[in-house]
Amino acid sequence: MPLWAWSADEPFLITLATRAAILAIAGIGLNFALGFGGLVSLGHATFFGIGGYAMGILASHAQNFEPLAEWPVTIEGTTAMLAIWPVAIIASALAALAIGALSLRTSGVYFIMITLAFGQMFFYFAISWPAYGGEDGLSIYVRNGFPGLNTMDPIQFFALVYVILLAMLALVTAIRRSPFGLMLGAARQNPERVQAIGQQPYRLFLIAFVISGAITGLSGALFADLNRFVSPSMLSWQTSGEIMVFVILGGVGRIAGPVAGAMLFIALEHLLGGLSEYWHVYLGAILLGVVLFARGGLLGLIAGREASHG
Secondary structure (H helix, E strand, C coil), X not given: CHHHHHHCCCHHHHHHHHHHHHHHHHHHHHHHHHCCCCCCCCCCHHHHHHHHHHHHHHHHHHHHCCCCECCCCCECCXXXXXXXXXXXXHHHHHHHHHHHHHHCCCCXXXXXXXXXXXXXXXXXXXXXXXXXXXXXXXXXXXXXXXXXXXXXXXXXHHHHHHHHHHHHHHHHHHHXXXXXXXXXXXXXXCHHHHHHCCCCHHHHHHHHHHHHHHHHHHHHHHHHHHHCEECHHHHCHHHHHHHHXXXXXXXXXXXXXXXXXXXXXXXXXXXXXXXXXXXXXXXXXXXXXXXXXXCCHHHHHHHHHHHHHC
8 A cells, every 4th residue: 555655646645554554563562462471461552652752852852952861971862763763672671571570470450450550650750741741742853864764755664664564573473483482372371381390480471571562662662753743642541452452453362463453443543533533433343343253353354264265
């Protein structure tokens, strides 16, 4: 679709596809914890927002020519994506490590509520942080740069995001097939048996949660760059819910499930949003249908039909 939109001079559709690809990366991050580790998190907007604020803070200091810190060393802002992304990934991973270390001491509904509580804490902290816009958010005037690309050109920025999306799909595929991924899947199904062979389920789940948070943080930085704006809404529980919707729509535990889910979500938002401001009602009905009649999500439904025809 982006190539057709580029040839037809429809930059809005390219931006729409870029948004879907970025949200798919966020879904891949959550799916790593939810689908592969069985960790139902309602706080992944925390990592999404941290990645966004990492971009916004570094870029805003570069815009204002004000260093982030002057002691003990001077730390300047930057508009280079290759410098921003590692900061977003590391900051999100450290947050996931801290949150996971506490949350994983519980399970079930308690784990869900603790991750939600941490998400709300970060949300209200961002609202009360006037140095970076508070509840009004933070605007970035020019999209950050990548060597050899004009990131303000919609098709070039989409191509960059698309390559990252493919890289994340390849990464989670490799991890899932690795000894760690196999052990994580075993811990999700039977933690007692995994513990009996000398492995620690807590450690496996914590590593998975950190990887999940890092991937989601990268998507947050890309999302903020797409909009050239970051706000506390990126940290809200609604954002966590939307990311989970991508995963459920596409297929929990399926490598490409979040991609299909994000594409479907953005398509519905674009098509139904023009018909009614209450388009979420239709989305809810579709989600209910998926949960009741297509447990494997959109990809599971397609795979089932192919198997039946075969």
